[in-house]
Amino acid sequence: MVTTPILEREAAPRLSVVVPVFDEQDVLPLFAERLRPVLDGLGVTYEVLTVDDGSRDATPAVLEGLRRRWPELRTVRLRRNSGHQNALTAGLHRSRGQYVVSIDVDLQDPPEVIAEMLLLAESAGLDVVHGVRTDRRTDTPFKRWTAGLYYRLVRRVVGAAVPANAGDFRLLSRAAVDALTELPEHLPVYRLLVPWLGLPSGEVAYARASRAAGRSKYPLSRMVRLALDSITGFSAAPLRMATWLGCAGVALCVVLGGAALAAYLWGSVVPGWASMFVALVFLGAVQLLCLGLLGEYVARIFTTVQSRPAYVVAFDSHAAPRRHAAAGR
Structure with a gap:
């Protein structure tokens, strides 16, 4: 008789929180300290899926230490740096929740908004809830100007369905995640891909905060690359x-x-x-x-x-017990 491993039989959590990280050893403890009370207070089952995008500092060790004290924390480690959007792809593809929230680790997007996102999605039957930045005073004038230029440009080229000032802080239903997984995108830009799906969506407004610690991983060169990928990937x-x-x-x-x-x-x-x-x-x-x-x-x-894979997974803490169980049989 073929038996199903315990981890395959267990029920999927109600919520998955996908967090791409790259060289974030300084801000990770602050992020966990602020995120955990929010998720524990929701009263639903959840997992926090951190995707280590080939960090070169002590990020893997910090994540391992946090995981020992936080059972719901799951770590996925990529073999090399694949970029923020590809790390986000890895997290979405391996998430198990009925709802999936993507959020950056720098605490510029407040974790407390997750509760409002989940409530709106469940009450209104929405597949997508965008986090929209209504107050960006903590950003530099140059950052605000370039961000405004980017959103005006992509809304003109791609369409008005793209929410202004909505980054990668959003909630997706399992149906939305499955639809994204089926798309053959090698250079995804999710802030444009998600509106392109045309699923029922809503917005939650929040004020953008300053980075809690560490340095920004999005310099001008990466912002220019994101703009080029956005335009060339969605318009001729x-x-x-x-x-x-x-x-x-x-x-x-x-x-x-x-x-x-x-x-x-x-x-x-x-x-x-x-x-x-x-x-x-x-x-x-x-x-x-x-x-x-x-x-x-x-x-x-x-x-x-x-047709090369956009990322290569080196380790997944959720799959590790399964491998050990298979080795013992």
Whole structure:
């Protein structure tokens, strides 16, 4: 007779909290100290699934220490740094809860809002509840300006269904998580993918706090990369922009050519390098921009054709007892 392992028979928790972490040894104890009372007070079964995205500091040791004192804490360790969105993917794919909340560890998104999210989802029958930042005074002016520019751009390109100032702090139902899991995305951007599903959704507003400890893992280069992935992954508008730039360049050349011909016929040709220099630089810039936009799309095609996994799991504390049980049989 084939027996089912205990961990496979156990009921799924009501709530899973997915937390991507990367070099967060300083803030992890503060995060656990604040998150645990919130979840214990919900009166539902839960798991906290931390995804260690190849940390190089003492993060794995800190997580192991927390796990010994917090039975609901589960750790998944990736073999290498795969990026925030891929670490989030690993957490969503391995979560077991009927509802799944994703939250960053830096405490800029308040864990106390999770209770409000769960209550709204259950009472209104929603599959998605977005956490929307209504107060970003703790961010730098440059951060607020670039964030506003990003959301205006993606809402114009992708559609108004994308909530403004909604990051990766959200609640998903099991149906929403399963729908995301079935998508063949190699470069996911969940703040756009989730609204794209078109599932019943709501919003919970909150004030964004300052980072509790440590340094931000999202410098300007990663924000630019996120913007490029967002646009190229959800719209062909940049390719059309390259076409319009080419048309504008041709029109400008026709105008300049007509002006040069008219000057020649009137006998007022004045030799000079400035107009020629500006025309060459403009046309060269347009060509390079168009090639760069094409390269972004070709790179996405290349990544998809390779079909390499977006992440590789080295360890899952939930699966470890199962392996030990299998070895003892």
